[in-house]
Amino acid sequence: MKNLALVGIQWGDEGKAKIIDHLAETSDVVVRFQGGNNAGHTIVVGNEKTVLHLIPSGVLHKNTINVVGNGVVFDMGVFLHERDSLIAKGVDVGPSRLKVSEICHVILPLHQLLDRARETSKTKIGTTGRGIGPTYSDKAARLGLRIGELAYPEKIRPTLKTWYDEKCVHLKNLGHEEIPSFDDLFNQALAHFKKVEPHLVDTSRFLHDLDRKGKRILFEGAQGTLLDIDYGTYPFVTSSNTSAGFAACGSGLSSSQIGYVLGLTKAYTTRVGSGPFPTECQGADEETGKLIAKKGNEFGSTTGRARRCGWLDLVALKRAVELNGVHGLALSKLDVLSGIKTIKLATHYEIDGKRTQDFPNFWIHEPKAIYEEVEGWPEFPGTQKESDLPSAARQFIQRLEEYTGVKVAMISTGAKRDEMIVRDSKLLHKS
Ligand code: IMO
Ligand code: MG
Numbered sequence: 001m002k003n004l005a006l007v008g009i010q011w012g013d014e015g016k017a018k019i020i021d022h023l024a025e026t027s028d029v030v031v032r033f034q035g036g037n038n039a040g041h042t043i044v045v046g047n048e049k050t051v052l053h054l055i056p057s058g059v060l061h062k063n064t065i066n067v068v069g070n071g072v073v074f075d076m077g078v079f080l081h082e083r084d085s086l087i088a089k090g091v092d093v094g095p096s097r098l099k100v101s102e103i104c105h106v107i108l109p110l111h112q113l114l115d116r117a118r119e120t121s122k123t124k125i126g127t128t129g130r131g132i133g134p135t136y137s138d139k140a141a142r143l144g145l146r147i148g149e150l151a152y153p154e155k156i157r158p159t160l161k162t163w164y165d166e167k168c169v170h171l172k173n174l175g176h177e178e179i180p181s182f183d184d185l186f187n188q189a190l191a192h193f194k195k196v197e198p199h200l201v202d203t204s205r206f207l208h209d210l211d212r213k214g215k216r217i218l219f220e221g222a223q224g225t226l227l228d229i230d231y232g233t234y235p236f237v238t239s240s241n242t243s244a245g246f247a248a249c250g251s252g253l254s255s256s257q258i259g260y261v262l263g264l265t266k267a268y269t270t271r272v273g274s275g276p277f278p279t280e281c282q283g284a285d286e287e288t289g290k291l292i293a294k295k296g297n298e299f300g301s302t303t304g305r306a307r308r309c310g311w312l313d314l315v316a317l318k319r320a321v322e323l324n325g326v327h328g329l330a331l332s333k334l335d336v337l338s339g340i341k342t343i344k345l346a347t348h349y350e351i352d353g354k355r356t357q358d359f360p361n362f363w364i365h366e367p368k369a370i371y372e373e374v375e376g377w378p379e380f381p382g383t384q385k386e387s388d389l390p391s392a393a394r395q396f397i398q399r400l401e402e403y404t405g406v407k408v409a410m411i412s413t414g415a416k417r418d419e420m421i422v423r424d425s426k427l428l429h430k431s
Helices: 016-024 076-088 109-118 132-140 147-151 153-173 182-199 203-212 283-295 314-324 391-404
Strands: 004-008 029-032 041-045 048-052 065-068 098-101 217-220 260-266 269-271 308-310 328-332 342-351 354-356 368-375 408-412 420-422
Touching (some): 004 016, 016 217, 016 260, 076 182, 098 182, 153 182, 314 391, 368 391
Parallel strands (some): 029 217
Antiparallel strands (some): 269 308
16 A cells, blocks of 8 residues: 555546645655656646646655656656746756656657647547657657667767658658758757756666655556557557556556555546547537536646547446556546536447447447436535535445445545545555
8 A cells, every 4th residue: 555556547637636746745756657748737736736747746745756757758848848847936856856767768859740740641649749659659669769878979879860861751751841950859859868867867776765665656647548558449549558557667666566556537528639439428418518628627738629528437437447456536526517417427338239338449339328317416615524525426426436346535626735535544644
């Protein structure tokens, strides 16, 4: 129970940063282990909002060390910009408390160009355009640049030039003509590297040492299980494994050190970008979808795109609980559903006229969601007390627990830091 992994178990944007920020108070280290600056993690303290894309969400707590693990794809420019914004807010982001793995793969400007150029092809994924897919592709193809290697410019220059020439051909084939010169690209990377270098360490060894000393490590997932490259709604997914199991690979710790897995879901569902979404509010539910979007402020914190909104999908959720080995659920945005008369929960899918509770291959099948309706509830205060929750809201939580077979351990009741019910107080203790 010492260490804990928090993962989103929908299509991202579940409100992970708020939970991390909460748990960081009793943690020593917060680690990002996958994804990159496609993530948009928002923390609200008082009236001040901080949006983080790459730096772990524990950074606002003075006593934490924040680590960007090897599984993350790393945009040096974004990191430096984010670091400077935090410095401007008076946050200490010095190298002693902000560490970056020296073997993170680097996102280069051509990765972003490729990401955007590919989006004009037939299968538009609706990516964030941050170069995530092309960088992970290069990693898997063994063509990538690992950040620590920039300390040896003369050694890497020839291979990087070959890489550059290949990418230029590719980009031109996709109709992209304006490409920065190799020298500009290389010099910019080296200039950025000089500023990032003090933060670099062997994060695996670093984390093992802290773990051995009994420090509490919090793994911060990005995106969500339904965007997982293997088990998400492929090909409308991101390019990393977003599930809790990857917390080990992406940090250099072992799977036995992950500890407790907390799976975070909203009380409804959203997705940004293209792809299947069986419980999307459409037709007669369209207005409710708009209401949820407005009340829940469902606009992307990375790209500003409007998020598609829909009902809670229990079929997908149960699958995600299984894939992650979720020990406890965290529930966010319960307050957003307040005032809706009847709330729907998808309990089955219908495929070719047959009902199922299995999560299908969405590239082949187009399931229709089958719903159960439950009573809505009135507005309630952004509270820390369970007794403030209306009884219908408590019944909704109970139904979620029954269906997934996992208890709800935390309930977020508003955007602010303290608007949170912690049902399982063990979550806030080291053992
Ligand atoms: P957080 O951590 C929501 C989605 C994109 C697109 C797909 C692929 O804030 O929950 P990519 O740029 O990763 O190649 O895009 O994944 N996506 C997210 N959706 N929240 C995120 O992160 C996301 N990161 C990627 O919209 O559909
Ligand atoms: Mg997001």
